[in-house]
Amino acid sequence: MTSVLALTVLLAGPAPAKGIQWEKGFDEAMELAREHDKPVIVGFWTEWSGLSRRLERTTWVEPVVAAKAHSFIAVKVDAEGSRRELEVARTYQVHNLPTILFLSPRGRQLLRIDGFEGPGRFPHTMDKALEAARRVGAWEEALEHDPDDAAALFSLGVHLWNQRCYGDSYDLLARAAAHDAYRPPHERRQTRLLLAILQSAQRQYAEAERMIKEALSLDPDAPDQPSLLFVLGSTYVSWGRRAEGVRTMQVIVREHPQSPMAQKARETLFTLERK
Numbered sequence: 001m002t003s004v005l006a007l008t009v010l011l012a013g014p015a016p017a018k019g020i021q022w023e024k025g026f027d028e029a030m031e032l033a034r035e036h037d038k039p040v041i042v043g044f045w046t047e048w049s050g051l052s053r054r055l056e057r058t059t060w061v062e063p064v065v066a067a068k069a070h071s072f073i074a075v076k077v078d079a080e081g082s083r084r085e086l087e088v089a090r091t092y093q094v095h096n097l098p099t100i101l102f103l104s105p106r107g108r109q110l111l112r113i114d115g116f117e118g119p120g121r122f123p124h125t126m127d128k129a130l131e132a133a134r135r136v137g138a139w140e141e142a143l144e145h146d147p148d149d150a151a152a153l154f155s156l157g158v159h160l161w162n163q164r165c166y167g168d169s170y171d172l173l174a175r176a177a178a179h180d181a182y183r184p185p186h187e188r189r190q191t192r193l194l195l196a197i198l199q200s201a202q203r204q205y206a207e208a209e210r211m212i213k214e215a216l217s218l219d220p221d222a223p224d225q226p227s228l229l230f231v232l233g234s235t236y237v238s239w240g241r242r243a244e245g246v247r248t249m250q251v252i253v254r255e256h257p258q259s260p261m262a263q264k265a266r267e268t269l270f271t272l273e274r275k
Helices: 002-012 026-036 050-057 063-071 083-091 122-145 150-162 166-179 185-201 205-218 225-239 242-255 260-274
Strands: 040-045 073-078 099-103 109-114
Touching (some): 026 083, 109 122, 166 185, 185 205, 225 260, 242 260
Antiparallel strands (some): 040 099
């Protein structure tokens, strides 16, 4: 009897690896994440993506990955699937496949991997995502208690800036700037610097100028003064106010010659002179 059982197992082949347990849909996964206060792994894929299939064969079935995945809610999204899946892919600006996102239970991006990541490295990425989830969760909880909490708005805004989620970052930083009168000057300056960069990129030059000048007035001797001046000068150049841009770059070179921004200012002046 034993030999017959052994032969049956041998012919059947090895048992399929279980790997990560995936939820059926994105909305259901997010609901579970909020219910259990867990971060979310979202694996974006398509049928034609060879690297997506490679993830299936390797990373997703790695025992260490599967074990760590119990700390998350996991869901796959076909980037060319249903209308809802297409909407999710657009929302998170998925252009490369595979893409792996880690989200907070409220849907904010914790960490992003564009492309394949193997089973050796991915457990470390999961640890980083859990660490980010703890920080982001604390800021999100603070904002639930007080939507005008300037410290939480700033911290979450900077996190999303670093994740290149610029739209969400802008909204949070703009709210921080409206409520940060009693926050440390360096924090207030950074808030306005990041806002000005985004405003200038959106051709909102007057708003960017106002934001940078406000930041410059907070602490004229701060070490980030050259960076603020460089953004101001670049804004003037993009705005078509070339002479003011040149003067601002010259101030950086003259008053902050040892700053890394001084070399960038020299390069900008050289380019402007050749036009």
